[in-house]
Amino acid sequence: MTILEFSLLVWAGSLIAGFLGALTGLGGGVVLVPMLSLLLGVDIRYAIGASLVSVIATSSGAAAAYVKEGFSNIRIGMFLEIATTLGALLGATLATRISSSAIAIVFGLVLIGSAYLSRKPRSKNEGEIPPDPLATKLRLNGSFPDVDGIRSYNVQRVPLGWTLMFGAGTLSGLLGIGSGAMKVLAMDQAMKIPFKVSTTTSNFMIGVTAAASAGVYLARGYIDPGLSMPVMLGVLAGSLLGTRVLVKAETKWLRRVFSIVIVVLGIEMLYKGLSGRI
Amino acid sequence: MARDRGWTDRRMDLVIGNLLRSGVVLSALIVLFGAVIYLVRHGHSPTEYRVFRGEPSDLRSVRGILRDALALRGRGIIQLGLLFLIATPVARVAFSIFGFAEEHDRMYVVVASIVLLVLAYSLIGSAWSA
Numbered sequence: 001m002t003i004l005e006f007s008l009l010v011w012a013g014s015l016i017a018g019f020l021g022a023l024t025g026l027g028g029g030v031v032l033v034p035m036l037s038l039l040l041g042v043d044i045r046y047a048i049g050a051s052l053v054s055v056i057a058t059s060s061g062a063a064a065a066y067v068k069e070g071f072s073n074i075r076i077g078m079f080l081e082i083a084t085t086l087g088a089l090l091g092a093t094l095a096t097r098i099s100s101s102a103i104a105i106v107f108g109l110v111l112i113g114s115a116y117l118s119r120k121p122r123s124k125n126e127g128e129i130p131p132d133p134l135a136t137k138l139r140l141n142g143s144f145p146d147v148d149g150i151r152s153y154n155v156q157r158v159p160l161g162w163t164l165m166f167g168a169g170t171l172s173g174l175l176g177i178g179s180g181a182m183k184v185l186a187m188d189q190a191m192k193i194p195f196k197v198s199t200t201t202s203n204f205m206i207g208v209t210a211a212a213s214a215g216v217y218l219a220r221g222y223i224d225p226g227l228s229m230p231v232m233l234g235v236l237a238g239s240l241l242g243t244r245v246l247v248k249a250e251t252k253w254l255r256r257v258f259s260i261v262i263v264v265l266g267i268e269m270l271y272k273g274l275s276g277r278i
Numbered sequence: 279m280a281r282d283r284g285w286t287d288r289r290m291d292l293v294i295g296n297l298l299r300s301g302v303v304l305s306a307l308i309v310l311f312g313a314v315i316y317l318v319r320h321g322h323s324p325t326e327y328r329v330f331r332g333e334p335s336d337l338r339s340v341r342g343i344l345r346d347a348l349a350l351r352g353r354g355i356i357q358l359g360l361l362f363l364i365a366t367p368v369a370r371v372a373f374s375i376f377g378f379a380e381e382h383d384r385m386y387v388v389v390a391s392i393v394l395l396v397l398a399y400s401l402i403g404s405a406w407s408a
Contacts, residue, residue: 001325002322002325003321003322003324004321006327007317007321040327041328042327043328043329043330053360053363056364056366057305057306060298060299060301060302060366060370063294063298065295066295067295074287074291074374075386078374078386078390079386079389081371081393082389085393085397085400086396089399089400139383139385139386207367207370208370208371208393208397211364211366211367211368211401212397212400214401215364215397215402218338218364219339220332220338221332221333221334221338223337223357225357225360226320226325226353226356228356229313229356232363233310233313
């Protein structure tokens with residue numbers, strides 16, 4: 001395969017991954033690395049480096065649109081970014097120390113886990129919970145525009161959320177994914193932050209988290225311009241297209257199909273990792 | 279208090295949103311420009327990504343990337359675009375520090391500074407000197 005053919009193929013694949021990722025809210029990063037390493041035979045370390053770059057692009061590209069809606073909470077995001085960036089540094093350092101097979105095994109488990117998380121119904125976090133003293137001290141409680149006026153919310157279990165965020169950051173740095181599913185889990189389930197606020201704030205945090213590990217990847221020579229170029233341009237175009245279509249599309253069956261694809265890729269990664277063929 | 283916190287937060291959100299979008303657009307354009315040069319010059323060579331060798335040292339550091347990009351090497355220009363992309367969320371955090379300072383929110387000036395320090399440790403600590 002020539003570089004031109006390869007670039008076009010990777011661009012088209014990344015476009016589809018970014019499109020489906022935005023449409024289903026599951027993110028394109030989770031399928032990118034399996035696609036590059038399983039289907040195109042790219043070394044998993046190059047694949048992770050390229051995926052990390054595309055994660056920054058989609059997160060930052062979508063932020064402008066999210067910000068207008070006024071859901072994201074800048075203080076929650078900033079406070080939890082201490083945890084995710086520290087985790088990302090740890091994850092990126094781990095990635096340079098452990099074998100490709102071990103990375104593939106962790107990746108497989110995370111894929112299966114995130115498909116499971118995406119099937120869980122979103123919780124209804126109502127604002128009646130009394131304020132948590134730590135959250136009040138950190139000024140994390142906020143409000144957002146809901147269908148029937150401004151709704152305020154009180155953030156709960158800050159230490160648990162912070163710890164989960166550290167884990168999400170570690171996975172992001174180790175696997176080159178946004179780990180949005182785990183970030184939303186930490187905010188929505190543990191900290192009882194309303195779902196819309198959780199998802200938009202999580203999107204904000206993804207770019208900063210990925211930037212923390214990108215430095216380590218760049219210095220280690222894991223970010224290849226020839227591979228990252230079609231991945232970044234493809235994912236960016238795909239996700240922008242996806243957010244445009246999102247408003248009109250019926251995504252329920254699409255989410256189901258996409259989570260099946262993710263599980264299949266997860267099993268394949270797990271198998272390749274366990275048999276040492278990656 | 280003359281300044282309404284909610285309103286200033288909102289304005290900060292909007293400026294940050296635009297900052298992020300401009301950063302992405304700028305880096306995508308640089309990457310695209312590099313891609314054209316790279317594909318025109320090397321498009322017909324065979325690919326090799328199966329075996330991991332790691333990037334040559336000039337594509338691993340800020341100084342090396344700048345040198346390659348100024349020499350109009352396709353891969354160097356793409357890497358420069360990626361560097362801009364990585365810098366975009368960092369700029370966002372740096373801007374937030376000013377935003378919080380304007381709101382006299384000392385606690386969050388500290389919080390944002392810690393995040394910026396971690397990012398600086400990762401980016402300057404590894405990418406500049408390596």
